Amino acid sequence: MQLTDFAKKAGEWLSGTGPESDLVISSRIRLARNLAEQPFLSRAGAQKLTAISEEARLAIQEGLRDQKLTYFNLKSLNNIDRCVMYERHLISRDHAFAKGDRGVAFNVAEDIAIMVNEEDHLRLQVLRSGLQLRETWGVMDKLDAKLEEKLQYAFDEKYGFLTVCPTNVGTGLRASVMLHLPALVMTRQIEKVFQAVAKINLAVRGLYGEGTQALGDFYQISNQTTLGRSEQETIDNISAVIPQIIDYERTVREKLLETKREVLEDKIWRAFGVLRTARIISSKETMEALSLVRMGINLGIIGQVTIKMVNELFVLSQPGHLQKMESVELEPVERDIARARFIRSFLQHIA
C-alpha cells in the first residue's frame, strides 16, 4: 500500500458497480469496540494511547492477516496525507487532526478500514458500492469475530458492547447508506425525506458524516442508537426505508423529464461545460456540477462520462487530494486553480 497511489485512484467502493448504484453511492457498516483491560480514551493519557494502539495494531496484523491491511500511525503522517485519508472516508475528521498515538489500518481496495484510538479504541468500517447493507454486514461480522479472537472487548451482559458515547452502547453498530438525491433537492422535496426518516429514528447526515453539509446532494441515512436492538434489526430497519427514498427520487426525476426536460438538460450540460472549461473552481461549485452531471448520466442525457469517473472526481477533487497531487500545501485560491486543472485533465480524453 503506497500513499502515492492516493492521487491516482479512488477506493473500490466508488466504482459505481453495486446494486442501485445510480442513486446509492455506498453501504457502510461501522462497529465501535473498546478493550476490556484499558480505560476509555476520554480518560487515557499519552502512554495509555501508545499501549492501546500497539495492542490493537498487533491484533489487526495477526488476526486479520488475510485481509492485507496496512497500518499507519497518524503521528508519522503529514497534514496532507491525513487530509487525504479523511477525504477518502478512511478516517474521521477528528481522527485526522488529533494528537498522540492513533492509527488506521486499511486494504488496497479501501473497503475495510479500522481506526485505532479515534473516539473508541477501535472503529471497524466496511464499505461497499451501492445498496448492499446485508452483504456488508456479513463481511463485518466475520472481521469482528476474527479480531475478537485476539482482543478482549469491554462487554456487558445487560448492555452489550461498552463505548465512550452512550449512543453506541449495545451492538456498537452504525449502518449507513449514502444516497445521491439531486432531484429531491432541486424540487425542494428532500425535507419530506428528512421528516419521514426522523420519525423512524434514523439520522440524515452530509457527505462526511456528523455535522457536515450535504454537498453534492449526497445524504447518509443511518441509525441513531444501537441499544436494545440486534445488528439484524438495525440493518433491516434501514434496508426497509431506502427503497422508498430511491423510488421517490426516481419518480421526481421522471416528472422533471416530462415537464421540464429542456431546463434539466440545460442545467446538466452547463454543469458539464463548467467542469471541462473552468480555470478556477471552488469545491462547492465542483460538487454541485458533479451532482448534476451524475444525474445526467443516470438519465441518459450525458454519455461521455461514467458514474465511476464522477464518483472518483468527488473524492479526487477535494483539497487534500489536490495538495497530494501537487506535492505541496496550497492556499485556497491555488487549490481552486489546481482543482480546475485536475478536473480538465481528468476529463480531457472524453469526446
Place this chain on the structure above:
Amino acid sequence: MQLTDFAKKAGEWLSGTGPESDLVISSRIRLARNLAEQPFLSRAGAQKLTAISEEARLAIQEGLRDQKLTYFNLKSLNNIDRCVMYERHLISRDHAFAKGDRGVAFNVAEDIAIMVNEEDHLRLQVLRSGLQLRETWGVMDKLDAKLEEKLQYAFDEKYGFLTVCPTNVGTGLRASVMLHLPALVMTRQIEKVFQAVAKINLAVRGLYGEGTQALGDFYQISNQTTLGRSEQETIDNISAVIPQIIDYERTVREKLLETKREVLEDKIWRAFGVLRTARIISSKETMEALSLVRMGINLGIIGQVTIKMVNELFVLSQPGHLQKMESVELEPVERDIARARFIRSFLQHIA
C-alpha cells in the same frame, strides 16, 4: 441574391480581416439624400412613397448596375426576412417595420446597402471590415457620384444636402466605427471613453445604433452633425480618436493579463463552455459569452475558434436569423432553445 442564404452566412464586413479587426468590427459610411422634386417623407402620402421608391429603384438598378445590387420592396417580405435584414445591419429597425412602398438594395457581400424611403428618400451605406473609414468613404464617394448622374438631389448652396432631420443637413454623412471594448467595460473604464468622445462632439451608440443597448461590449462611435464640415473633416475627426480608444483597450487588456490572468482565463473559458453546452440560452447571455470568447481569441487564450466565426455568431444567433433557419416564427422560449442548438452545431466541428 437569395434570401435563403441569410441563415447560412454573414456579410463580408464580418470577416474579421480588416485592419485592427481584433478591436474594430467595422467601418461604416452612410449618406442621407433626398430627391429635389419630391416632398420629404414626413409630408408624403402612400402614392408619393410609391413614386419615390420607383424612381429610386430605377436609378439604383441603372446607375449602379456594376455593383450587382438586388432591390427588395419591404412590403413583399414577411416579418422574419425584415427582421433578418435589420439584424444584418442592412436596414434600420424603423425601416424594417414601417408600412408603404419602402425598399432596400444590397449586394451579395452586403457591404453596400441602400435604403429607399427610410427617414430620407435614400440612405446609402458602405460597410467594411476593420478600421478603414477613408477607404470606405472612397467607395461611397464613387457610389454617390454615380447615383447623382441619375437623380437630382435636394441641395442648397449654403447648407448643402437637405434632409428630414436637421442633424443630417450638410454633407448628410455619418461615419461610424464599431468597436469591441470588453476590457474597458469589465474594468468600468468605458465611461471615460464616453466622456472624452462627447467632448469632441462624437456620439457613442450600441450594436444596433441609436437607442440600442451596448450588447456584447460593442460600441459605435460616430459624428453627431454634418453641417459646416466637409466629409473629409468628419472622417478625419473620427479617424483621429479611434486609435486612442484602441490603445486604451489594449493597455487595459495587458494589465488584466498581468494582474488577473487566471480570473480572465476562467471567465473566457467558462463563456466558451456555456456556448458549447447550453440547451437554453438568451440573446443577452449569448452576446456576453461571445464577447468574452472574442477577447479570448485576441489574447491567444482560445485557439479553437476564429474571429470570423464569433463575428458571424453575433449576427446569426439573433432572433430573426433563428426563425429564418427554423422557417417558422418562434416564441421567446423556443428561440432560446433554437439558439442554443444552433450555436452548438455551429461550434461542433472544432476541437
